[in-house]
Amino acid sequence: MAHKFDVLTIGNAIVDILAHAEEKVLLDLGVTKGMMRLIDADEAARIYTLMGPAIEASGGSAANTAAGVASFGGMAAYIGKVATDEFGRIFSHDINALGVHFATAPLSSGAPTARSMILITPDAERTMNTYLGACQQLTEDDIDETVVGGALHTYLEGYLWDPPAAKIAFRKAAAIAHAHGREVSITLSDSFCVDRYRAEFLELMRTGTVDLVFANKDEVRALYETSDLDTAVTCFRQDCRSGAVTLGGDGALAFREGELATASAYPVETLTDMTGAGDQFAAGFLYGIARGLPLKAATELGCMAGSECVGHIGPRPAVNLAQLARDTGLRLS
Amino acid sequence: MAHKFDVLTIGNAIVDILAHAEEKVLLDLGVTKGMMRLIDADEAARIYTLMGPAIEASGGSAANTAAGVASFGGMAAYIGKVATDEFGRIFSHDINALGVHFATAPLSSGAPTARSMILITPDAERTMNTYLGACQQLTEDDIDETVVGGALHTYLEGYLWDPPAAKIAFRKAAAIAHAHGREVSITLSDSFCVDRYRAEFLELMRTGTVDLVFANKDEVRALYETSDLDTAVTCFRQDCRSGAVTLGGDGALAFREGELATASAYPVETLTDMTGAGDQFAAGFLYGIARGLPLKAATELGCMAGSECVGHIGPRPAVNLAQLARDTGLRLS
Numbered sequence: 244m245a246h247k248f249d250v251l252t253i254g255n256a257i258v259d260i261l262a263h264a265e266e267k268v269l270l271d272l273g274v275t276k277g278m279m280r281l282i283d284a285d286e287a288a289r290i291y292t293l294m295g296p297a298i299e300a301s302g303g304s305a306a307n308t309a310a311g312v313a314s315f316g317g318m319a320a321y322i323g324k325v326a327t328d329e330f331g332r333i334f335s336h337d338i339n340a341l342g343v344h345f346a347t348a349p350l351s352s353g354a355p356t357a358r359s360m361i362l363i364t365p366d367a368e369r370t371m372n373t374y375l376g377a378c379q380q381l382t383e384d385d386i387d388e389t390v391v392g393g394a395l396h397t398y399l400e401g402y403l404w405d406p407p408a409a410k411i412a413f414r415k416a417a418a419i420a421h422a423h424g425r426e427v428s429i430t431l432s433d434s435f436c437v438d439r440y441r442a443e444f445l446e447l448m449r450t451g452t453v454d455l456v457f458a459n460k461d462e463v464r465a466l467y468e469t470s471d472l473d474t475a476v477t478c479f480r481q482d483c484r485s486g487a488v489t490l491g492g493d494g495a496l497a498f499r500e501g502e503l504a505t506a507s508a509y510p511v512e513t514l515t516d517m518t519g520a521g522d523q524f525a526a527g528f529l530y531g532i533a534r535g536l537p538l539k540a541a542t543e544l545g546c547m548a549g550s551e552c553v554g555h556i557g558p559r560p561a562v563n564l565a566q567l568a569r570d571t572g573l574r575l576s
Numbered sequence: 577m578a579h580k581f582d583v584l585t586i587g588n589a590i591v592d593i594l595a596h597a598e599e600k601v602l603l604d605l606g607v608t609k610g611m612m613r614l615i616d617a618d619e620a621a622r623i624y625t626l627m628g629p630a631i632e633a634s635g636g637s638a639a640n641t642a643a644g645v646a647s648f649g650g651m652a653a654y655i656g657k658v659a660t661d662e663f664g665r666i667f668s669h670d671i672n673a674l675g676v677h678f679a680t681a682p683l684s685s686g687a688p689t690a691r692s693m694i695l696i697t698p699d700a701e702r703t704m705n706t707y708l709g710a711c712q713q714l715t716e717d718d719i720d721e722t723v724v725g726g727a728l729h730t731y732l733e734g735y736l737w738d739p740p741a742a743k744i745a746f747r748k749a750a751a752i753a754h755a756h757g758r759e760v761s762i763t764l765s766d767s768f769c770v771d772r773y774r775a776e777f778l779e780l781m782r783t784g785t786v787d788l789v790f791a792n793k794d795e796v797r798a799l800y801e802t803s804d805l806d807t808a809v810t811c812f813r814q815d816c817r818s819g820a821v822t823l824g825g826d827g828a829l830a831f832r833e834g835e836l837a838t839a840s841a842y843p844v845e846t847l848t849d850m851t852g853a854g855d856q857f858a859a860g861f862l863y864g865i866a867r868g869l870p871l872k873a874a875t876e877l878g879c880m881a882g883s884e885c886v887g888h889i890g891p892r893p894a895v896n897l898a899q900l901a902r903d904t905g906l907r908l909s
Contacts, residue, residue: 295673333632
């Protein structure tokens with residue numbers, strides 16, 4: 244079957260509320276830097292009161308990746324649940340405006356669109372406080388077989404393991420993709436997410452439910468409960484056919500059916516906000532894989548997109564990534 | 577009576593929806609670059625559909641000025657009308673988080689919180705499409721005498737002339753301020769606003785209803801219907817006791833009871849977004865005047881704040897302006 248999309252991503256559809264914060268604010272709030280924690284509506288209200296002036300921008304890890312793929316010129320699709328409220332309209336508008344196919348039926352009553360209050364500390368690290376709201380209602384009914392079957396690659400966020408119904412949706416999407424001979428990937432999302440679902444993530448990898456796994460160095464170490472990165476990567480390569488590990492300022496490494504590649508990070512004028520860096524790495528890497536680029540070239544596109552992302556506030560590209568790749572001298576086809 | 581606030585600002589309470597746009601988009605939409613135009617709900621929906629991916633940030637000209645005054649360390653208050661919806665909560669949160677006193681009762685039913693869809697062209701110019709919504713319901717009942725009487729300076733935006741009830745609120749605020757021996761200023765807001773209300777703005781100046789008038793070079797030329805800036809400024813100085821004219825990259829000039837001062841613009845690394853530049857000039861200038869600084873020093877603070885604003889997306893300071901002034905070697909007291 245001819246494909247309609249390079250990459251389909253599935254995840255929690257979230258609007259980000261981003262504010263600068265001093266380290267002290269994290270202590271006052273009792274939150275651990277760098278993590279994503281789930282909060283209820285009451286805690287969301289408490290955090291918001293204590294937050295500084297913010298800006299709002301569409302987010303959601305997998306949606307950010309779809310935005311990145313589109314910015315590279317790829318054909319992208321997204322599945323995720325918003326509500327029929329102002330934040331839902333913002334989310335839908337932004338992803339549609341990027342040219343990403345997004346047709347998941349919004350939730351018409353009940354919980355509001357998800358929001359994540361993101362505190363950006365002076366070291367550019369981000370700490371996320373997420374109220375899942377409507378994302379709790381993403382179910383297997385939202386997995387459209389024609390979209391999944393028509394995508395060369397289906398990418399799923401580990402965060403989907405948090406809302407119970409989404410986990411079932413995830414497995415359905417993976418099964419459909421494989422039935423159509425497509426590739427399935429997952430991002431481990433964050434090290435606390437790995438701690439919550441370690442056994443299940445390993446099961447997904449070892450049973451071949453996912454073909455490709457994205458992790459950063461903290462996540463891969465958390466997965467194998469070791470502080471030694473080399474040990475973790477060795478285990479990781481045994482457990483999955485393809486994988487990519489982002490290394491912050493040290494770039495990334497990737498492996499695929501025995502082949503190994505590395506790429507360096509790109510210069511960043513001012514390290515501003517880490518939000519979305521991993522999502523954009525995945526965008527560049529997946530675009531490259533979907534377009535049949537060599538492993539190293541795909542890894543370089545990932546590093547370029549991740550480096551672009553950390554130079555500004557917000558989780559999606561501030562410039563056209565295809566143009567940036569051309570200006571940087573990187574291959575797109 | 578002792579004062580409680582350095583500056584009170586009154587205006588249309590708006591959340592900005594900001595997106596980059598090519599010049600061609602303005603042509604497609606049939607809008608004139610650089611202007612603020614008022615639109616209804618249907619036109620708002622049409623424009624939003626045609627806009628690129630956006631970010632949302634609290635705006636509103638006079639509210640931006642209050643935010644700037646607070647960033648300088650000034651005691652600021654704001655009066656404006658939001659609705660009890662998500663955008664209203666965003667607006668209220670952001671201005672409160674800056675330490676600005678904001679206690680206007682929100683509109684509990686009817687129109688939603690105002691929003692302005694702002695298209696930023698590659699030349700950093702902004703074109704604003706504003707749906708006033710709840711701002712139409714700002715009335716004289718919202719003018720709190722204890723707040724107006726307790727502010728050294730009351731600053732009103734010319735845009736208040738658009739919603740009919742706000743005009744009455746404006747005159748009430750000016751009368752209360754003068755009854756308490758306080759100073760009243762207005763910004764002419766934009767040249768199309770001047771075209772709509774030229775006679776009334778001149779009347780406010782010539783009758784002393786306002787003591788200080790802010791304009792940019794387009795607005796002051798529009799006010800006197802001349803293309804010659806010198807001619808316009810000469811007329812302007814005859815019609816009001818104090819005034820300030822911003823000159824873009826050429827800085828600003830100000831006059832006050834016979835005295836004249838000029839200041840240069842500050843270097844801007846990348847001219848990114850003109851949204852809010854005039855609002856931030858007013859913030860610096862008003863902070864300086866309220867704190868008793870010499871005219872030139874106040875004008876310099878205004879130019880510094882305006883220059884900071886155009887270097888990033890969004891209408892409010894991205895850094896602490898008091899700290900920036902100290903780093904720049906400018907007087908704050």
